[in-house]
Amino acid sequence: GNSVTQMEGPVTLSEEAFLTINCTYTATGYPSLFWYVQYPGEGLQLLLKATKADDKGSNKGFEATYRKETTSFHLEKGSVQVSDSAVYFCALSDPYDYKLSFGAGTTVTVRA
Amino acid sequence: DAGVIQSPRHEVTEMGQEVTLRCKPISGHDYLFWYRQTMMRGLELLIYFNNNVPIDDSGMPEDRFSAKMPNASFSTLKIQPSEPRDSAVYFCASSFPADTQYFGPGTRLTVL
Numbered sequence: 001g002n003s004v005t006q007m008e009g010p011v012t013l014s015e016e017a018f019l020t021i022n023c024t025y026t027a028t029g030y031p032s033l034f035w036y037v038q039y040p041g042e043g044l045q046l047l048l049k050a051t052k053a054d055d056k057g058s059n060k061g062f063e064a065t066y067r068k069e070t071t072s073f074h075l076e077k078g079s080v081q082v083s084d085s086a087v088y089f090c091a092l093s094d095p096y097d098y099k100l101s102f103g104a105g106t107t108v109t110v111r112a
Numbered sequence: 113d114a115g116v117i118q119s120p121r122h123e124v125t126e127m128g129q130e131v132t133l134r135c136k137p138i139s140g141h142d143y144l145f146w147y148r149q150t151m152m153r154g155l156e157l158l159i160y161f162n163n164n165v166p167i168d169d170s171g172m173p174e175d176r177f178s179a180k181m182p183n184a185s186f187s188t189l190k191i192q193p194s195e196p197r198d199s200a201v202y203f204c205a206s207s208f209p210a211d212t213q214y215f216g217p218g219t220r221l222t223v224l
Contacts, residue, residue: 043217043218044203046214046215093211093212098160098211100213
């Protein structure tokens with residue numbers, strides 16, 4: 001079956017620091033990969049996606065590259081802001097039934 | 113464009129009462145998903161529809177839960193009778209393309 005493993009948090013950073021959250025997956029077929037962000041009291045927002053090997057998704061300064069050889073989709077941002085404090089979820093979409101498999105989520109706190 | 117709309121945003125009810133959660137998907141999206149989020153179990157897929165037809169309800173916890181999608185613009189998730197262990201945040205999501213889900217803001221349900 002499909003599964004997603006992401007680094008456990010919580011992660012605490014200072015403003016302007018570099019952020020990386022590791023994500024690896026196990027899947028049958030060729031899934032699409034996603035990062036979602038959840039701010040306190042809100043729903044999940046799509047942050048970025050990649051649909052095939054070597055694709056790079058990017059949005060709001062965040063980037064992640066679909067690495068088929070290492071089955072990874074690590075999230076990076078070069079300079080975080082306090083407003084980036086949130087829970088980040090890595091996910092994959094099954095290519096046959098489109099059901100999402102989520103990682104456990106990583107809580108990120110950015111201090112001024 | 114309006115995103116996925118859910119109502120109510122908060123619901124407090126007493127054990128044994130019927131609860132109905134509502135969802136309006138994004139226009140043109142032909143998949144609709146219902147999820148439950150708790151601290152203990154994370155995000156769980158309850159049921160999903162394609163073109164208003166239920167495809168997989170294997171995540172519905174028990175017969176007290178039911179979901180309908182009478183048309184492309186509306187879906188309900190009903191719990192009857194409700195129990196304290198049903199307390200959670202319930203999310204609706206719709207997708208287009210099929211692999212990319214967009215989440216609503218959620219309904220926070222508290223069963224006393």
